[in-house]
Amino acid sequence: MTTQEPFVIVGGGLAGARAAETLRAEGFDRPVVLLADEPELPYERPPLSKDYLLGTAPREKAQVHDAGWYAEQDVDLRTGVRATALDVAGRSLTLGDGSELRYGAVLLATGASPRRLPVLGADLDGVRYLRTAADADELKAELSEGGRRVVVVGAGWIGLEVAAAARHHGNDVVVVEPQPTPLHAVLGPQMGAVFAGLHRDNGVDLLTGTSVREFRGSGGRVSSVVTDGHAGIPADLVVVGVGVVPNTQVAAAAGVEVDNGIVVSEGLRAAVPDVFAAGDVASAFHPLYGRHVRVEHWANALNQGQAVARSMLGQPVSYERVPYFFTDQYDLGMEYSGLAGPGDTVVCRGSVDERAFIAFWLADGRVTAGMNVNVWDVTGPIQELIRTRRQVPVASLTDPDTPLERLAA
Ligand SMILES: Cc1cc2nc3c(=O)[nH]c(=O)nc-3n(C[C@H](O)[C@H](O)[C@H](O)COP(=O)(O)OP(=O)(O)OC[C@H]3O[C@@H](n4cnc5c(N)ncnc54)[C@H](O)[C@@H]3O)c2cc1C
Numbered sequence: 001m002t003t004q005e006p007f008v009i010v011g012g013g014l015a016g017a018r019a020a021e022t023l024r025a026e027g028f029d030r031p032v033v034l035l036a037d038e039p040e041l042p043y044e045r046p047p048l049s050k051d052y053l054l055g056t057a058p059r060e061k062a063q064v065h066d067a068g069w070y071a072e073q074d075v076d077l078r079t080g081v082r083a084t085a086l087d088v089a090g091r092s093l094t095l096g097d098g099s100e101l102r103y104g105a106v107l108l109a110t111g112a113s114p115r116r117l118p119v120l121g122a123d124l125d126g127v128r129y130l131r132t133a134a135d136a137d138e139l140k141a142e143l144s145e146g147g148r149r150v151v152v153v154g155a156g157w158i159g160l161e162v163a164a165a166a167r168h169h170g171n172d173v174v175v176v177e178p179q180p181t182p183l184h185a186v187l188g189p190q191m192g193a194v195f196a197g198l199h200r201d202n203g204v205d206l207l208t209g210t211s212v213r214e215f216r217g218s219g220g221r222v223s224s225v226v227t228d229g230h231a232g233i234p235a236d237l238v239v240v241g242v243g244v245v246p247n248t249q250v251a252a253a254a255g256v257e258v259d260n261g262i263v264v265s266e267g268l269r270a271a272v273p274d275v276f277a278a279g280d281v282a283s284a285f286h287p288l289y290g291r292h293v294r295v296e297h298w299a300n301a302l303n304q305g306q307a308v309a310r311s312m313l314g315q316p317v318s319y320e321r322v323p324y325f326f327t328d329q330y331d332l333g334m335e336y337s338g339l340a341g342p343g344d345t346v347v348c349r350g351s352v353d354e355r356a357f358i359a360f361w362l363a364d365g366r367v368t369a370g371m372n373v374n375v376w377d378v379t380g381p382i383q384e385l386i387r388t389r390r391q392v393p394v395a396s397l398t399d400p401d402t403p404l405e406r407l408a409a
Helices: 014-025 067-072 133-143 157-168 184-201 249-253 298-312 379-388 394-398 404-408
Strands: 007-010 032-036 075-079 083-087 092-095 100-102 105-108 112-114 149-153 172-177 205-208 212-218 221-227 237-240 244-246 262-264 275-277 282-286 291-293 324-329 332-338 345-351 356-363 366-373
Touching: 007 014, 014 032, 014 075, 014 298, 067 075, 083 249, 105 298, 133 157, 133 237, 149 157, 157 172, 157 184, 157 237, 157 324, 172 221, 184 205, 184 324, 184 345, 184 366, 221 237, 262 275, 275 298, 298 324, 332 379, 345 394, 356 379, 356 394, 366 379, 379 404
Parallel strands: 007 032, 007 105, 032 075, 105 275, 149 172, 149 237, 172 205, 262 282
Antiparallel strands: 083 092, 092 100, 112 244, 212 221, 282 291, 324 332, 332 366, 345 356, 356 366
């Protein structure tokens, strides 16, 4: 490593900002450059589909740090600046204006971008995606007027949170989902049905088992959505939430291994010298699962951002946190830990009907994932159960009088 060259972080999201913070917290006193292509201070995305979209929190609340922090910490934050190429042999990046920036180590924390829906009419005005604060500004302006016919394409996390916000502002909402239940791939049919019920109870017209074929417009603006089961669902506004793809272009063009994300070790290090990756873009070897895992969640960006900074400083790092996710929709708050497999069985403690319960996914009598819905302070023992891989009797898991701590101990 050329020690006098800066440590350069590409990507001003949560992972990048936390890495910069950790480099300084660990006493690194050489230059740190943070390249952020959005014209924004680094910010967290969860509020974009929750508090900010609902109008209950200001935009600035999502910022990781205020502007003064970067100056105080001597972090050279360059907003609106994109890294366009990486030269691994020459240890340099090319920036959007064509200039070169040499590095001692580089972190690729480039995140992910919404998957586009390749159907006729996808370019019409009023067909929106939600990833950035700018997207959220535009969406909020439209939703908060209320009284619109909003069609949400995709009953995944983003789609469902947008549907909840749209209902909150008094819009008519139709959700279109090809699978039989919302969140089918992550939660399976039984728990997906909980979210179906939640949204229907809140006035959403949830259409499952049907795929979008076309958006139709009038005067250049979307006016209806055609699915394989519906000839024309009226729409003033469409929000597409059909997943994300990792931003791997710069890495791939540089010859860094990419396979559903930038492939890195448990220390978040790529196979080429002094190149690291963290957050949504990283497919990291996970010792708990014995394979590479790419996690598209807030806690992963936060914790990997911290871990990768230590790895860049040469400290021994093995990132093995249990994947964790949270969501808030209407009056339902939930946390999900672990990774359930398609054949896992689900058992519950508490009341599913009242939406106050914990669901456990089991394979071979071992807990692979747990989801607490409107039940709090149980993430620690749930994650411990997942980590230990101990076989646990179903009767104990489902018995609310058996403390989870005891099962996990
Ligand atoms: C609306 C929304 C709601 C969410 N809600 C939740 C939630 O409730 N719970 C949860 O766990 N997770 C949630 N997530 C997911 C979570 O926000 C992400 O996992 C997290 O943002 C990932 O952080 P990151 O730093 O890896 O990437 P990002 O946040 O994507 O940041 C990467 C940044 O790098 C920039 N960039 C890319 N390429 C370059 C380049 N070449 N040069 C310079 N900059 C570049 C990108 O423009 C972006 O600004 C949500 C996501 C969204 C969009």
